[in-house]
Amino acid sequence: MSGPLPSTAHLGLTDPPPLPTGAxxxxxxxxxxxxxxxxxxxxxxxxxxxxxxxxxxxxxxxxxxxxxxxxxxxxxxxxxxxxxxxxxxxxxxxxxxxxxxxxxxxxxxxxxxxxxxxxxxxxxxxxxxxxxxxxxxxxxxxxxxxxxxxxxxxxxxxxxxxxxxxxxxxxxxxxxxxxxxxxxxxxxxxxxxxxxxxxxxxxxxxxxxxxxxxxxxxxVTSERSIGPVVDGVFARAGQRLIVSSFASHVHRIQQVLDSAVRHRRKVALVGRSMVRNMGLAQELGLLHVEAGLVVTLEEALQMPPAQVVLVSTGSQGEPLSALGRMARGDHAQVTITAGDTVLLASSLVPGNETAVYGVINGLTRLGATVVHKETARVHVxxxxxxxxxxxxxxxxxxxxxxxxxxxxxxxxxxxxxxxxxxxxxxxxxxxxxxxxxxxxxxxxxxxxxVPIGDVYVDGLGVGEVGEESLQARRILGEEGFVAITVVVEPTTGTLVRPVHLTARGFADDPTAFDPALALVETALRAALADGPVEAQKLSRVVRRTVGTWVAQTHRRRPMIVPTVLEV
The missing domain is CATH 3.60.15.10 (Ribonuclease Z/Hydroxyacylglutathione hydrolase-like)
Incomplete structure (x- = not known):
């Protein structure tokens, strides 16, 4: 090594100068x-x-x-x-x-x-x-x-x-x-x-x-080394075989097709992107498919399980993918049964580990034998x-x-x-x-x-959700939600009706927040004792009272939304 590595600190960088001529x-x-x-x-x-x-x-x-x-x-x-x-x-x-x-x-x-x-x-x-x-x-x-x-x-x-x-x-x-x-x-x-x-x-x-x-x-290990391993999985599979891979990995799918020919199984492609990409690859001469090898999913489901292989999307545990739905038991056409073999012929993309292992466990629970990169060389x-x-x-x-x-x-x-x-x-x-x-x-x-941010696609919205909204979602998901409605008469400063409190994400017992409700009413009456109080101040009283009680009782910091209505 010729010397120390370059610094990775960029915190002090400012806007770049104008680009020099010819640069x-x-x-x-x-x-x-x-x-x-x-x-x-x-x-x-x-x-x-x-x-x-x-x-x-x-x-x-x-x-x-x-x-x-x-x-x-x-x-x-x-x-x-x-x-x-x-x-x-x-x-x-x-x-x-x-x-x-x-x-x-x-x-x-x-x-x-x-x-x-x-x-x-x-x-x-x-x-x-x-x-x-x-x-x-x-x-x-x-x-x-x-x-x-x-x-x-x-x-x-x-x-x-x-x-x-x-x-x-x-x-x-x-x-x-x-x-x-x-x-x-x-x-x-x-x-x-x-x-x-x-x-x-x-x-x-x-x-x-x-x-x-x-x-x-x-x-790197050659892609060709995958072929014999895939062939071995085919040889050991006594019933239906399901292979999941990236929908763009034409070379991996080619080896699956070649093994299917050798073991006399028909192939059905499952998942929109898999069908689309393999169709394009075949049209462009990048994927060789023997005549009569590929059948529709409907045809495959009518054949003896030992005579078919399903090639599916979902190798990264995507919940809406074909394999993800199979693992949960809610795929409209394919039901995993004991004796099925599932081959995950792909890597684990960083961040997807939990989802992938969830799919593996779901498939195993339903009786399938799952072969993946940690149990066999099925990916390079x-x-x-x-x-x-x-x-x-x-x-x-x-x-x-x-x-x-x-x-x-x-x-x-x-x-x-x-x-x-x-x-x-x-x-x-x-x-x-x-x-x-x-x-x-x-x-x-x-x-x-130059400033670079994260642009999120959220449903049909692009860039509408920012870090503030994400933080609110994290709180809702991790800490819970408490909504309190207070109705006061502004001229007399009195509570017109009992305080209404709704909590989500804490306990199934509907009376669990009764102590907090009593504390809120006491705090509100104390605040109103000296006469009318503006709604914003009452909201702060409610938020502080509920927040303190939840922190002490549940050790949580939920989203607290007080609503003060003046009638």
Whole structure:
């Protein structure tokens, strides 16, 4: 290691200065310090280029939230300056927020590979948006305003993934997207190290590189190693077999289909996204399906269980997914029975562990045998571990590295790998969402920070729920709710009717709050004894009295909503 790692403290950063003439600016809008919501904005000569536009799934402390989007306010007032949106591949954490971005401007050119654009187009049809699509393939150059973009083949857990090199007079930036270096991929598309080496020879001024597996030593296991394990699960399954995987993992599904052929089982696809994505993959020649292999779910349910395999969504424990409903016993068509085998052929996305284990326990309770990544090698990662990240650094020899796509521990681990290859601390830029990096005369440095927030999708609302509302939801969910209604006659300052109290989230006994009700009435009469009191002061008396009693009796801090009516 060549020296200490760069600092990760950005608390003192202020607004960035104006971009110098001839300089390239990079603003990570999402994906740094988190797994998901990947988005970066490049600026040169008055034009903006967006790389990826993904979403983040909510965590347990964000109740009621459906999705978390990048904060588009960074570019909202300059949306007409955006010359293109480069999409490195078709995973939701890279394309899922595109429909919301296009609400700002529907004709933004979307640049990506054939399969990536097919997935985006299908998603946009659901939002009734007709996109402008620009298809590129590995080796292509595409001019987007002042940005000369060059596309490089990379291997990932979805077909048609691309890295992008952005050439400008300020220098060359390379964004890897998500990648790994599987030497024997099912589709034969290996990560193009020769092109990365050529770019390195010409000079890479700033490398933005996937950090997800930076803590994992060594090199990735080939996707082909999954095939024999899946085949073994098929061989041992005496009755119905259900396989759950990401709906975009075409290579994983291909191996399931191949095993189904060998074991003479018919295949039914379950879940809208699974049916849609596999249909697109087959149309584009990325998925080989033997004639007569796939049947409808209705047909599969009429066949002997030992002759079918259901390929389903829900590998991450999503409550509304097909597998999630099966685990709860409320799927409209599929009922889990003793002797069924369920194969979860996927990883555990950070934050989803509780939901996934809930599904596993639910399936097991119903009598199924569940095979998952902790009991068999049924998944290999789509992200480069430390050995492959080190290889890429040695091949590209970047002047500066900006680790992206990872939580803080991943970004720091990537910085340590760079130090091992001889990069100095000032060459490695550890940043987070909103931190601004300028490339000036071949030198990259952090120059400031722009405000970045969380944009929540809550039902049909986008951005309407903020931290204040979320905090209220947390209190309601964790601490309970108390509503008190007080009716007073303002001229005489007397209670017209008994105080009414309603509590939720404490005890089933309706009399549990009777002591608090008595205390509230006593406190109100004391406050009104000297004459009329304004409603706001009475509300404070009620809130303080109830809050003290609940804290002492239940050790809770509920939401207390007093209502004072003057009649």
């Amino acid at each position: 390239l600016r990079v603003v990570p809008v999402g994906g740094l310090g988190e797994i998901g919501r990947n988005m970066a904005v490049l600026e040169f000569d008055g034009a903006l280029l967006v790389i990826d536009c993904g979403l983040l799934f909510p965590e347990a402390d964000q109740p009621g939230i459906d999705l978390v989007l990048p904060d588009f306010s960074v570019i909202a007032d300059r949306i007409d300056d955006v010359v293109g949106v480069v999409l490195t591949h078709g995973h939701e954490d890279h394309i899922g927020a595109v429909p919301y971005l296009l609400r700002l401007r529907a004709d933004l050119p979307l640049i990506g590979s054939r399969f990536t654009l097919a997935l985006v187009a299908a998603k946009l049809r659901e939002h009734r948006i007709e996109p402008v699509l620009v298809e590129v393939t590995a080796g292509d150059h595409h001019q987007a305003g002042p940005f000369d973009t060059e596309y490089v083949c990379v291997n990932h857990s979805i077909p048609d993934a691309l890295a992008v090199a952005v050439h400008t007079p300020a220098g060359t930036l390379v964004h890897t997207g998500d990648f790994k270096m599987d030497q024997l991929p099912l589709d034969g598309r290996v990560t193009d190290l020769a092109t990365f080496a050529r770019l390195g020879d010409a000079g890479v001024d700033l490398l933005l590189s996937d950090s997800t597996n930076a803590e994992v030593p060594g090199f 990662s789509g992200h480069a571990p430390a050995g492959e990240l080190r290889t890429l650094l040695q091949v590209t020899r970047p002047r500066h590295l900006l680790p992206v796509h990872g939580e803080w521990r991943h970004l720091r681990a990537h910085a340590a790998i760079a130090a091992e290859t001889g990069m100095r601390a000032d060459q490695v830029l550890l940043a987070e969402d909103g931190v601004v990096v300028d490339l000036v005369d071949g030198r990259a440095s952090i120059v400031g920070r």
